[in-house]
Amino acid sequence: MPPRYLGEFEQMVLLSILQLRDQAYALSILAELDQRASRSASRGTLYKTLERLETKGFLRWSAEEGAPERGGHPRRRFTVTGRGVAALRESRDAFRNLWEGLDGLVEGSGE
């Protein structure tokens, strides 16, 4: 039975792809992650996650068409599948319920 939930980083990656629309390439995902979530990760880390996410059917990719083809490898463009979006939504809802009413409490004086 495959895992039922998305890990923390997996969610971030999926969300970054969604944000980038048709510009979701590995390197730009890394930049998006860094900008929006102040989260830095190596390319290896990202690719591993991308690979697992694909295996689970949460994302797809296609080699960039009619593109400059500058490197030794064709650049891959990633897109989130419907299942991926659904998983994201479920997780978001769960957290919304868990956070309900806590914002003020958490924003006030600590400890």
Place this chain on the structure above:
Amino acid sequence: MPPRYLGEFEQMVLLSILQLRDQAYALSILAELDQRASRSASRGTLYKTLERLETKGFLRWSAEEGAPERGGHPRRRFTVTGRGVAALRESRDAFRNLWEGLDGLVEGSGE
């Protein structure tokens, strides 16, 4: 160097404790998780997470004082530390930025 981020389940556990205020006992945390996030987990899973969270300084616990003392073990009451709250806040902010503007997109027609 200890890990910088909270895992998905760790966040949920911390949030459940916050929701329960002074009623955060292991079994009630499990119930809270199930009710708010439809997330079920065994006691073993929860205790392991609780133990790791404590090691990282994100939560504390105290044996229930002047209580009925019904079982072989004193019941433990959990509370989130200031560091725990801060970690939660950071994670929440990161996700807020990542979700920015995507709600509509995700709510609409799928795939």
Place this chain on the structure above:
DNA sequence: TATTCGATGTAGACATTGTCGACATCGATG
């Protein structure tokens, strides 16, 4: 033209987190 650089991606290893089931304690009940 040989070297280096930049943009990609792959592979393998290992650390952290998520997950359980089995085991143990002890008062209350049958």
Place this chain on the structure above:
DNA sequence: CATCGATGTCGACAATGTCTACATCGAATA
């Protein structure tokens, strides 16, 4: 005394997070 219920502890293993090599190939450059 055998069970049950409320607690916790342990040890094993699966899933996720993370990095450092390593490899390719066009372009820029020495």
